[in-house]
Amino acid sequence: MSTDPDPTLFAAPPMAEQERMVEAMLFAAPAPLSVAELARRMPQGCDPAEALMHLRSRYAGRGVTLVRVGDGWAMRTAPDLGWLMQSERVETRKLSRAAIETLAIIAYHQPVTRAEIEEIRGVAVSRGTIDLLMELDWIRLGRRRMTPGRPVTFVVTQAFLDHFGLESARDLPGLAELRAAGLLDSRPAPGQGLAGEDDDEDGTPQGQSELFED
Amino acid sequence: MSTDPDPTLFAAPPMAEQERMVEAMLFAAPAPLSVAELARRMPQGCDPAEALMHLRSRYAGRGVTLVRVGDGWAMRTAPDLGWLMQSERVETRKLSRAAIETLAIIAYHQPVTRAEIEEIRGVAVSRGTIDLLMELDWIRLGRRRMTPGRPVTFVVTQAFLDHFGLESARDLPGLAELRAAGLLDSRPAPGQGLAGEDDDEDGTPQGQSELFED
Amino acid sequence: MGTDATQEQGLEAPGAAEALIVDVDGFEGPLDLLLTLSRTQKVDLRRISVLQLAEQYLGFVERARKLRIELAADYLVMAAWLAFLKSRLLLPPDPAEEGPSGEEMAAHLAFQLERLAAMRDAAARLMARDRLGQDFFARGAPEAVGETRRTRYDATLLELMQAYARLRTRDDFRPYAFERHDILAIEAALERLTAILGEVPDWTALQRFLPEGWRGSPGRRRSAVASTFAATLELAKQGRVELRQSEVFAPIHLRRKPHS
Numbered sequence: 101m102s103t104d105p106d107p108t109l110f111a112a113p114p115m116a117e118q119e120r121m122v123e124a125m126l127f128a129a130p131a132p133l134s135v136a137e138l139a140r141r142m143p144q145g146c147d148p149a150e151a152l153m154h155l156r157s158r159y160a161g162r163g164v165t166l167v168r169v170g171d172g173w174a175m176r177t178a179p180d181l182g183w184l185m186q187s188e189r190v191e192t193r194k195l196s197r198a199a200i201e202t203l204a205i206i207a208y209h210q211p212v213t214r215a216e217i218e219e220i221r222g223v224a225v226s227r228g229t230i231d232l233l234m235e236l237d238w239i240r241l242g243r244r245r246m247t248p249g250r251p252v253t254f255v256v257t258q259a260f261l262d263h264f265g266l267e268s269a270r271d272l273p274g275l276a277e278l279r280a281a282g283l284l285d286s287r288p289a290p291g292q293g294l295a296g297e298d299d300d301e302d303g304t305p306q307g308q309s310e311l312f313e314d
Numbered sequence: 315m316s317t318d319p320d321p322t323l324f325a326a327p328p329m330a331e332q333e334r335m336v337e338a339m340l341f342a343a344p345a346p347l348s349v350a351e352l353a354r355r356m357p358q359g360c361d362p363a364e365a366l367m368h369l370r371s372r373y374a375g376r377g378v379t380l381v382r383v384g385d386g387w388a389m390r391t392a393p394d395l396g397w398l399m400q401s402e403r404v405e406t407r408k409l410s411r412a413a414i415e416t417l418a419i420i421a422y423h424q425p426v427t428r429a430e431i432e433e434i435r436g437v438a439v440s441r442g443t444i445d446l447l448m449e450l451d452w453i454r455l456g457r458r459r460m461t462p463g464r465p466v467t468f469v470v471t472q473a474f475l476d477h478f479g480l481e482s483a484r485d486l487p488g489l490a491e492l493r494a495a496g497l498l499d500s501r502p503a504p505g506q507g508l509a510g511e512d513d514d515e516d517g518t519p520q521g522q523s524e525l526f527e528d
Numbered sequence: 529m530g531t532d533a534t535q536e537q538g539l540e541a542p543g544a545a546e547a548l549i550v551d552v553d554g555f556e557g558p559l560d561l562l563l564t565l566s567r568t569q570k571v572d573l574r575r576i577s578v579l580q581l582a583e584q585y586l587g588f589v590e591r592a593r594k595l596r597i598e599l600a601a602d603y604l605v606m607a608a609w610l611a612f613l614k615s616r617l618l619l620p621p622d623p624a625e626e627g628p629s630g631e632e633m634a635a636h637l638a639f640q641l642e643r644l645a646a647m648r649d650a651a652a653r654l655m656a657r658d659r660l661g662q663d664f665f666a667r668g669a670p671e672a673v674g675e676t677r678r679t680r681y682d683a684t685l686l687e688l689m690q691a692y693a694r695l696r697t698r699d700d701f702r703p704y705a706f707e708r709h710d711i712l713a714i715e716a717a718l719e720r721l722t723a724i725l726g727e728v729p730d731w732t733a734l735q736r737f738l739p740e741g742w743r744g745s746p747g748r749r750r751s752a753v754a755s756t757f758a759a760t761l762e763l764a765k766q767g768r769v770e771l772r773q774s775e776v777f778a779p780i781h782l783r784r785k786p787h788s
Contacts, residue, residue, distance in 0.1 A: 121398055123377030124391040127667065128399050141398050163337030175667065177338040182663035184335055184355050188342045190661040198556060204651035220643060222559025223602070263660045273653040283646045289636050290628035342665035388669070409683045411691070417683070418692035429716075434695060450681055462739045463723045478685045487689060 112145030115154065122151040132172025132262060168267045170258040179265065199229050203238060207260070207272055208284060211242035211253030216286065230254070238263065326359030329368065336365040346386025413443050417452060421474070421483050425456035425467035444468070452477065552597065558606035561585070563641050573642045578634035579617050582610040613637070710747050712739070717755035718762060725763070731772060731781040734760065 112118070121142055126133060138148035152173055156166045159175075167176050177185065195203075202225060205217050217225050233239040242255035256269060266272065278284050326332070335356055339347060352362035366387055370380040373389075381390050391399060409417070416439055419431050431439050447453040452474040456467035470483055480486065555561045565584045566576050589607045592599055616630030658664055720739060734756060742752035760782050763769040772781045 120377035120392065121395060124395040125377075125398050127378045127389070128391050130667065161334075163334035163339075164341045175341070176660070177342050177665045178334065179658035179664045181335060181338040182658065182665075184339050185342045185665050186355075188344070188661075188665055188668060192661070195655075200651045200655060201556075201647060204647050204654055207654065208647065208650055220640075220647060221556065222640070222644065223557030264654060264657045265660065265664060266657075272650070273657070274650055278646055278650065281646070283643045287636070287639060290632040338665070342668045344668040406682045409681050409687075413681075414683055414687055414691040415695055418688050419695065421688065422692055446681070462720050477683075478688060480685070 112147070113143060115147075115151060118142065118146050118148065118151040119154050119158075121146070122148055123155055126155075126166065126173055126175050129174070132169040132174040132258060134172045138173075167265070169262045170268060172258060174262065176265075195232075196229070198223075198226065199232055202229050203233055203256075203260075206233070206239050206254045207256045207269060208275065208278060209286075210255040210269065211245070213245055213251040213253050215251065217254075326361070327357060329361075329365065332356065332360050332362065332365040333368045333372070335360070336362055336369055340369075340380070340387060340389045343388070346383040346388040348386045351386075410443070412437075412440065413446055416443050417447055417470075417474075420447075420453050420468045421470050421486060424469040424483060425459070426469075427459055427465040427467050429465065431468075552592070552599065552603075558585075558603050559640060559644055561588070561603070562606070562637075563644055566641055573638065573645055576638055576641065578637055579614060581637075582614045582617075585610050586614070710745075710751060712742060712748070712752045712755045714755045714758050714762075717752070717759040721756065721759050721763060725768065725784050728782070728784055731783045734780040734782060737782075 113121075122138055125138060125141060135149050135152070138152075139146060142148060152166070159166045163178055163181055164175050165178055167174055198221075201221060202217055205220050206212055209216065209220070214225055214230070230239070236259075237257055238260040239254050240257050242253035244250040245253055260266075261268065269275075275284075327335070336352055339352060339355060349363050349366070352366075353360060356362060366380065373380050377392050377395055378389055379392050381388055412435075415435055416431055419434050420426055423430065423434070428439055428444070444453075450473075451471055453468050454471050456469040458464040459467055474480075475482065552561075555564070562581060562585060565588065566573065566581055568584070569576055569580060571577075586607060589599065589603065613630060613633050617634060621629060660666065721737060724737075734753070737756050738749065738752045742748045757780065760769060760771060760780070764771050764782075768785055769782045770785050772783075773779070
């Protein structure tokens with residue numbers, strides 16, 4: 101009659117133990133892990149989000165810190181100690197000015213179409229530039245714009261956030277000021293304006309401004 | 315960026331800071347680092363051996379531990395948490411033609427015996443094919459056919475339906491639909507080809523072939 | 529050094545412009561050139577004189593023409609547009625004229641320049657950030673603890689349907705053959721006998737081994753008898769059954785061979 105199952109079989113491990121688990125997984129992982137991914141690997145009933153908070157404060161100010169990268173979490177060395185890791189530095193290809201500017205425009209204006217990038221820079225975007233940024237895994241295709249021709253848009257990736265040490269695209273330097281100055285608005289040229297953009301007034305979110313609309 | 319030369323030249327950083335340095339270096343290093351290697355990278359007057367001892371006790375019992383490897387030191391996930399690190403490397407492979415055809419026959423004709431599958435395919439069904447489909451949990455044994463020899467039958471599983479996005483095997487499009495969708499040549503298929511079905515007159519369910527009698 | 533500087537000062541305006549022309553390949557298009565020219569006004573971009581800028585640009589294009597330096601088409605398109613803008617800005621507005629006013633056009637150009645400058649600045653700030661692999665680092669030795677390799681087989685619904693379609697339509701092209709509804713194959717009889725042999729330790733008439741459904745109609749019965757008999761011969765040859773017939777045309781009996 102009283103066949104109560106062993107309660108320890110079903111109770112989640114203590115929080116200290118969950119913290120250890122999250123610590124071990126993030127430590128071993130080559131790429132950021134989301135709360136969902138952590139939860140999937142842990143026993144039922146665990147709360148990785150809470151464990152992460154404990155862990156984050158434990159690592160605050162240490163040589164290795166817990167950082168948020170988009171919807172993932174990762175362990176990274178403290179930036180002020182970078183000089184110790186000379187031998188681990190990866191030599192990165194020097195990016196062209198076109199590539200750097202295109203990347204910045206995508207980051208600050210995302211989701212953004214190729215035509216919009218060209219409008220901002222005043223020159224055509226070469227295919228090689230987009231390919232290179234894709235190859236670096238810093239940009240990817242976003243959803244299509246609901247305008248005639250349904251052009252593809254570009255957005256930045258989690259790897260971009262990881263590379264530049266950003267928690268989210270909202271943390272881009274100077275984003276709020278740029279927005280306040282109206283420099284992230286999509287402003288068509290008077291009269292002759294870009295044909296495509298005039299059709300854009302169907303309420304499609306325009307660039308990063310949507311990040312602030314909530 | 316560049317630290318003032320004076321304090322680092324003449325006074326070693328505080329031990330807590332040295333501990334941070336060792337922590338960051340061990341974390342970022344691709345291989346264990348010896349005390350000599352640590353000392354070489356750190357400012358003059360540092361004592362990495364002592365920093366290592368502090369670090370070791372700091373990590374005692376955590377999800378990550380400091381371990382000695384030969385004459386070097388490394389950080390490793392705690393051995394008792396190894397089960398969390400079962401990072402599966404998944405290789406996707408296409409099903410062989412024999413397997414996909416066998417699976418298709420089972421899906422369209424279930425419950426179906428091995429002899430019937432062979433009759434439809436015109437070649438023997440290898441044991442490996444059936445085993446693979448069983449292992450994938452896409453097919454399972456149905457009830458035995460009430461005919462001489464009581465042969466086993468095969469049916470598709472819930473996992474099969476999940477994988478192929480079907481609510482039931484009856485959602486599989488019939489030949490007419492396949493043809494309409496351009497998946498079939500225009501010539502109509504002949505009436506019935508299942509020899510085994512003659513034995514089925516004892517009221518056993520007729521399988522899915524009825525779906526095609528249109 | 530000092531004398532060089534003095535000499536350059538005297539030639540500053542044309543010298544700088546010619547340096548720009550020679551370096552025209554270094555510009556990322558006309559907007560970039562305009563931005564560079566606008567810097568010479570040494571004012572906030574918001575208070576830039578677009579008229580003056582247009583004149584600077586047109587002067588640049590004019591000098592390039594004199595120096596026989598070929599400019600790409602988009603530089604010339606920009607020059608034409610700026611000439612148009614200049615005329616709009618200088619002439620009193622004509623109410624009959626359609627399209628945007630010179631001020632609107634100038635304001636938009638100023639906005640474009642300011643936006644491009646802002647993006648340049650943002651790009652520089654982005655690249656100046658601490659970067660992964662440069663200033664902060666990921667785990668140097670991601671652990672391969674207990675990596676399990678698993679093969680996942682994949683197949684799509686389309687492939688499944690196509691496989692089935694292939695099978696079903698193949699029948700269309702099969703060489704003509706009699707449908708074998710009333711023929712019991714020897715293989716089938718053999719398989720059946722083998723399966724039930726264990727249950728017949730004693731002498732049993734061959735007729736009893738005919739499958740269900742094959743005992744009624746004479747045609748089917750004949751086929752079943754022949755196949756089953758052939759199958760018993762095969763099994764006898766393998767040493768698995770014993771056969772017995774008391775006289776010619778008498779019923780044939782069989783049993784499992786002891787110790788087989």
